[in-house]
Amino acid sequence: MSTIKQVAQEAGVSVATVSRVLNSNGYVNEETRKKVLQTIEKLNYKPNAVARSLFKKQSKTIALIVPNISNPFFPEVARAIEDVMSGKEYTLILCNSDDKEEKEQHYFEMMKQKYVDGVIIATSTVRPKYIEKSGIPIVAVDRFINEDIPYVSVNNTAGAIQAVRYLKSTGCKKIAHIRGPEYIHNSEERYQGYLKEVQGEGWFHPELIVNGNFESETTIKATEKLLTKYPDIDSIFAGNDYMALSVIKAALRMGKRIPEDLSVIGFDGINLSKLTNPELTTIEQPIYDIGYKAAELLLDVIEGRPLTKIQHELDVSLYEGQTTKR
Amino acid sequence: MSTIKQVAQEAGVSVATVSRVLNSNGYVNEETRKKVLQTIEKLNYKPNAVARSLFKKQSKTIALIVPNISNPFFPEVARAIEDVMSGKEYTLILCNSDDKEEKEQHYFEMMKQKYVDGVIIATSTVRPKYIEKSGIPIVAVDRFINEDIPYVSVNNTAGAIQAVRYLKSTGCKKIAHIRGPEYIHNSEERYQGYLKEVQGEGWFHPELIVNGNFESETTIKATEKLLTKYPDIDSIFAGNDYMALSVIKAALRMGKRIPEDLSVIGFDGINLSKLTNPELTTIEQPIYDIGYKAAELLLDVIEGRPLTKIQHELDVSLYEGQTTKR
DNA sequence: ATGAAAGCGCTAACAG
DNA sequence: CTGTTAGCGCTTTCAT
Numbered sequence: 017m018s019t020i021k022q023v024a025q026e027a028g029v030s031v032a033t034v035s036r037v038l039n040s041n042g043y044v045n046e047e048t049r050k051k052v053l054q055t056i057e058k059l060n061y062k063p064n065a066v067a068r069s070l071f072k073k074q075s076k077t078i079a080l081i082v083p084n085i086s087n088p089f090f091p092e093v094a095r096a097i098e099d100v101m102s103g104k105e106y107t108l109i110l111c112n113s114d115d116k117e118e119k120e121q122h123y124f125e126m127m128k129q130k131y132v133d134g135v136i137i138a139t140s141t142v143r144p145k146y147i148e149k150s151g152i153p154i155v156a157v158d159r160f161i162n163e164d165i166p167y168v169s170v171n172n173t174a175g176a177i178q179a180v181r182y183l184k185s186t187g188c189k190k191i192a193h194i195r196g197p198e199y200i201h202n203s204e205e206r207y208q209g210y211l212k213e214v215q216g217e218g219w220f221h222p223e224l225i226v227n228g229n230f231e232s233e234t235t236i237k238a239t240e241k242l243l244t245k246y247p248d249i250d251s252i253f254a255g256n257d258y259m260a261l262s263v264i265k266a267a268l269r270m271g272k273r274i275p276e277d278l279s280v281i282g283f284d285g286i287n288l289s290k291l292t293n294p295e296l297t298t299i300e301q302p303i304y305d306i307g308y309k310a311a312e313l314l315l316d317v318i319e320g321r322p323l324t325k326i327q328h329e330l331d332v333s334l335y336e337g338q339t340t341k342r
Numbered sequence: 343m344s345t346i347k348q349v350a351q352e353a354g355v356s357v358a359t360v361s362r363v364l365n366s367n368g369y370v371n372e373e374t375r376k377k378v379l380q381t382i383e384k385l386n387y388k389p390n391a392v393a394r395s396l397f398k399k400q401s402k403t404i405a406l407i408v409p410n411i412s413n414p415f416f417p418e419v420a421r422a423i424e425d426v427m428s429g430k431e432y433t434l435i436l437c438n439s440d441d442k443e444e445k446e447q448h449y450f451e452m453m454k455q456k457y458v459d460g461v462i463i464a465t466s467t468v469r470p471k472y473i474e475k476s477g478i479p480i481v482a483v484d485r486f487i488n489e490d491i492p493y494v495s496v497n498n499t500a501g502a503i504q505a506v507r508y509l510k511s512t513g514c515k516k517i518a519h520i521r522g523p524e525y526i527h528n529s530e531e532r533y534q535g536y537l538k539e540v541q542g543e544g545w546f547h548p549e550l551i552v553n554g555n556f557e558s559e560t561t562i563k564a565t566e567k568l569l570t571k572y573p574d575i576d577s578i579f580a581g582n583d584y585m586a587l588s589v590i591k592a593a594l595r596m597g598k599r600i601p602e603d604l605s606v607i608g609f610d611g612i613n614l615s616k617l618t619n620p621e622l623t624t625i626e627q628p629i630y631d632i633g634y635k636a637a638e639l640l641l642d643v644i645e646g647r648p649l650t651k652i653q654h655e656l657d658v659s660l661y662e663g664q665t666t667k668r
Numbered sequence: 669a670t671g672a673a674a675g676c677g678c679t680a681a682c683a684g
Numbered sequence: 685c686t687g688t689t690a691g692c693g694c695t696t697t698c699a700t
Contacts, residue, residue, distance in 0.1 A: 130433065
């Protein structure tokens with residue numbers, strides 16, 4: 017690796033001049049510019065990003081903090097973010113928090129020490145004050161933090177309402193809900209959407225709602241219990257696709273046919289849901305777009321462009337699979 | 343953010359002394375050590391990682407280059423790597439190459455400019471020479487590069503043989519293979535394993551092998567064509583789980599029952615294969631372990647520990663789902 | 669045991 | 685238009 021000094025020497029100019037052509041700022045004679053460019057080429061010189069960072073106090077690096085990259089929702093988000101970032105010559109750092117505040121804080125420390133320019137985070141645990149005083153530009157994805165922090169997700173409540181209405185439109189008369197954990201903002205919103213749409217119904221009662229905790233075994237158990245106690249349930253709105261697949265598994269074990277005996281609808285639209293048999297009916301999120309938008313917003317903040325809008329809720333869409341009736 | 347200078351001033355010592363206690367090297371009086379430690383605490387001082395990198399020419403950062411993090415195999419690998427790395431205070435950079443050599447090279451440039459300490463890569467396109475002359479410690483996962491480059495994966499050939507034998511053991515008499523792309527080393531190995539196990543059989547002929555290209559639509563089409571032409575095929579070994587699910591979809595569309603009319607076995611053991619109905623029978627890779635091992639190996643190389651072994655092939659195991667007979 | 673000082677590679681005043 | 689120089693924050697000789 018050659019340095020700016022070597023380039024300067026070889027080209028017979030000062031390092032300042034080389035720096036000037038590198039960053040195309042300041043005046044530099046066209047002749048010398050050419051000469052410098054040639055030497056750069058000749059020595060295959062690439063500026064040292066670390067030295068640059070040290071001076072500029074920024075690193076052309078951003079971090080993505082997710083609970084767990086193995087959760088099928090996040091790879092798609094990560095992919096989108098990395099796409100826009102690598103296009104802008106930024107580098108993406110991946111962090112798994114397991115929704116543990118202490119891990120998140122540890123990552124924030126690292127970010128300050130490495131002059132990381134910004135962070136995109138999906139969190140339910142981080143305290144807004146902590147984030148704000150970190151001084152690092154931030155964008156929240158999937159999970160809302162507070163009014164001041166840019167946020168990109170979908171309208172979960174509206175999506176849930178759409179799900180329930182769709183079940184009704186196919187003739188379902190007793191719709192249960194397997195919800196995600198209470199501490200997660202979006203499962204709360206989906207639950208609220210469900211509630212809004214069903215609580216006026218004569219058949220509704222609170223025991224139609226059970227907690228699946230986004231966990232396969234928990235969901236299967238919960239579903240079995242629910243369907244045993246209330247055999248006349250004809251449909252289930254699951255808080256996400258993962259749980260929906262577990263619901264189906266439980267129902268099949270109990271000898272129910274899908275969708276004849278039980279309709280199932282999920283939420284998310286992860287890739288896998290289209291590969292199952294039958295294909296899962298679900299409320300699809302534009303997952304890639306969420307990541308893409310979040311990345312763009314973060315760049316706006318980092319590069320000092322004013323945001324015209326802070327909260328972004330993209331539209332969901334219904335994917336009609338075969339786990340619901342026509 | 344306070345600096346080492348401020349700490350020195352506050353503690354009434356020189357920056358050299360602070361540096362010594364920071365890195366616990368060189369002599370420093372126990373008394374002054376305590377005082378420095380206190381001031382560090384008091385000022386909440388954290389050493390600037392960038393300045394450190396500039397001097398040391400290393401960054402406590404490693405990169406993971408995968409074709410696409412959305413491919414369900416890689417998040418699990420990434421998770422494992424990040425787990426071991428964050429435990430050692432290393433940071434993980436995520437890169438998607440789309441199996442494009444030009445993208446990989448671009449990432450390698452970035453890595454040199456940022457003093458990235460090492461890289462774990464899953465690639466089919468990179469030329470070994472290029473990697474070697476990059477001078478960056480490297481470990482290959484999932485896809486073999488060459489004899490000199492540390493490599494962690496599974497024994498694909500043995501896994502494929504095990505898959506075919508298992509099908510035979512359940513009574514299958516005509517076993518087809520949907521294979522992955524030729525340029526990918528591991529799909530080639532799986533194909534070879536299949537071939538080895540079936541080519542002595544009287545029923546075998548080359549048309550039982552078709553290319554699915556790891557692609558859903560391609561696989562469905564290929565399967566339909568195959569089963570139409572050879573309706574007496576009673577089982578299919580798919581090159582990975584993703585393709586296996588597509589095979590099932592195609593078969594069901596043609597009115598075949600799984601596994602009564604057609605047995606299907608996959609390869610990989612991605613999380614999602616256990617959520618489908620019926621659950622997929624597959625050759626499970628210890629995906630997390632692969633990532634974990636790769637990370638450990640890379641750290642060995644980075645930190646100068648000699649490797650006792652270069653090529654690591656972990657064991658696969660059969661997962662008996664319900665897409666094959668008992 | 670401690671401090672002074674050079675230097676990692678680059679950028680941005682400041683002079684000229 | 686170009687060169688000199690002082691940092692960015694840290695580590696490490698080299699003296700003392």
